[in-house]
Amino acid sequence: MAFNSFGEIFSFSTFGESHGSGVGCVVDGVPAGLRIDREFIQSELDRRKPGKSKYETQRKEDDEVEILSGVFEGVTTGTPIALLIRNKNQKSKDYSNTKDLFRPGHADFTYWHKYGIRDYRGGGRSSARETVARVAAGAIAKLILKELEIEVLSGVYEIAGVKAKNLDFDFAKRSIIYSLDKRVEEKQKEMIEKARNSHDSVGGVALVKIKKLPIGIGEPIYKKLDNLLASAMMSINGVKAVEIGDGIEASRLKGSQNNDEISKEVFLSNHSGGILGGISNGEDVDIKVYFKPTPSIFQPQKTIDKDGNEVICELKGRHDPCIAIRGSVVAEAMAAIVAVDLLLLNMSRRVENIKKIYERL
Numbered sequence: 047m048a049f050n051s052f053g054e055i056f057s058f059s060t061f062g063e064s065h066g067s068g069v070g071c072v073v074d075g076v077p078a079g080l081r082i083d084r085e086f087i088q089s090e091l092d093r094r095k096p097g098k099s100k101y102e103t104q105r106k107e108d109d110e111v112e113i114l115s116g117v118f119e120g121v122t123t124g125t126p127i128a129l130l131i132r133n134k135n136q137k138s139k140d141y142s143n144t145k146d147l148f149r150p151g152h153a154d155f156t157y158w159h160k161y162g163i164r165d166y167r168g169g170g171r172s173s174a175r176e177t178v179a180r181v182a183a184g185a186i187a188k189l190i191l192k193e194l195e196i197e198v199l200s201g202v203y204e205i206a207g208v209k210a211k212n213l214d215f216d217f218a219k220r221s222i223i224y225s226l227d228k229r230v231e232e233k234q235k236e237m238i239e240k241a242r243n244s245h246d247s248v249g250g251v252a253l254v255k256i257k258k259l260p261i262g263i264g265e266p267i268y269k270k271l272d273n274l275l276a277s278a279m280m281s282i283n284g285v286k287a288v289e290i291g292d293g294i295e296a297s298r299l300k301g302s303q304n305n306d307e308i309s310k311e312v313f314l315s316n317h318s319g320g321i322l323g324g325i326s327n328g329e330d331v332d333i334k335v336y337f338k339p340t341p342s343i344f345q346p347q348k349t350i351d352k353d354g355n356e357v358i359c360e361l362k363g364r365h366d367p368c369i370a371i372r373g374s375v376v377a378e379a380m381a382a383i384v385a386v387d388l389l390l391l392n393m394s395r396r397v398e399n400i401k402k403i404y405e406r407l
C-alpha cells in the first residue's frame with residue numbers, strides 16, 4: 047500500500063492500524079532549532095481523542111504521544127521526527143461477526159477487492175485511527191506557525207442541517223461538540239442524540255480558518271493553496287466536499303456581488319476565502335469541510351459477504367455518532383500542514399530570500 051505520505055518540504059508519512067500496536071508518523075523537513083512543546087502536541091491529540099463525551103465513540107484511548115527521534119534537549123535537530131501513539135483500548139472481538147462481510151458506507155468492500163486481504167478489526171488502515179498521526183504532525187506544523195504568529199482555528203459549523211449563525215472560535219474551544227455557535231449548540235447536540243438513540247448517525251460540517259497567513263502563499267499552477275487544501279481535506283476519512291470562502295454559494299452570485307473590492311488597507315469583503323489565483327491575499331483563509339454521517343450504524347442493513355451471498359449486517363462495537371466533531375480537529379491539523387509546507391516552499395521563490403539565507407551561512 048503506497049502513498050502514505052503528504053507534503054513536499056514539510057512532509058509526513060503515517061503508519062499503523064486501528065487495532066494494531068499503535069499509530070504514528072515520521073515528520074520530515076522541520077527546520078532545526080524549533081522548540082518542541084510536548085505538552086502542546088499532547089493537548090492537540092487530547093482534542094481529537096475518542097471517548098471524551100457521549101457525542102463521540104466510547105473507545106477510550108489515552109493517545110499519549112512518544113517522541114522517538116529528531117528532538118534533542120527539547121529542540122528539533124533538523125532530522126526526521128518520529129512520533130508514536132500506542133493503541134490501548136482495542137476490542138477486536140466486536141468485529142468478529144462482520145469479518146467476512148462488508149459494512150455499507152465503509153471501506154471494507156473496496157479494500158477487499160483491491161488487496162484481496164483486509165484487517166477487519168476496526169477497519170484496519172481505513173480506520174480514522176490513522177488521523178491521530180495527522181494531528182500529531184499538525185501540532186508540529188502549528189509550532190512553526192506560532193513562531194510566525196499565524197493561527198489555525200476550527201469548529202463545528204453545521205450538524206444534521208443545523209447551522210451556526212454566529213461564528214465564535216473561542217466558544218468552539220469550550221463546547222463539548224466544538225460548536226461554533228452557543229445559540230445552536232443545544233439543537234446540534236439534540237440532533238446527535240436523536241440519531242444515536244435510533245441507532246443512526248448524522249453528518250456535519252467543520253469550518254477551518256487560517257489567520258494572518260501572509261500574502262503570496264501558494265504555488266500556481268498545480269500547487270495552488272486552494273487545490274492543496276482541498277486535497278488535504280478530501281484525504282480525511284468521511285469528507286465528501288470542501289468549500290473555500292463562499293464556495294458553492296459563489297456560483298449562485300453575480301460578479302458584482304461576489305468580487306471582493308479592494309481599498310488601500312484591506313479587502314472590503316472576503317467571499318474568496320483569502321485566496322486569489324491560488325495565492326493567499328492576506329485575508330483569513332476560510333475552508334468548509336463536509337463530513338458524511340458515520341457509516342457504522344447499529345441498524346440492520348443489507349450487504350453481501352466475501353462469497354457474494356446477500357446477508358444482513360448487524361454491527362457491535364463503538365462508533366462516533368457524528369464524525370465532524372473529532373474530524374474538525376483533523377481538518378485543522380491538515381490546514382496547518384498545508385500552510386507550513388507552502389510557507390517553506392515560498393522561501394525559495396525570491397532572490398532576496400535566498401540572499402538572506404546565504405548571508406547567514
Ligand SMILES: Cc1cc2nc3c(=O)[nH]c(=O)nc-3n(C[C@H](O)[C@H](O)[C@H](O)COP(=O)(O)O)c2cc1C
Binds near residue numbers: 177284373
Ligand atoms: C475523526 C473521525 C472519526 C471517525 N469515526 C468513525 C467511526 O467511529 N465509525 C465509522 O464507521 N467511521 C468513522 N469515521 C469515518 C470512516 O473512517 C470513513 O467513513 C471510512 O474510512 C470510509 O471512507 P470514506 O467515508 O472517506 O469513503 C471517522 C472519520 C473521522 C475523520
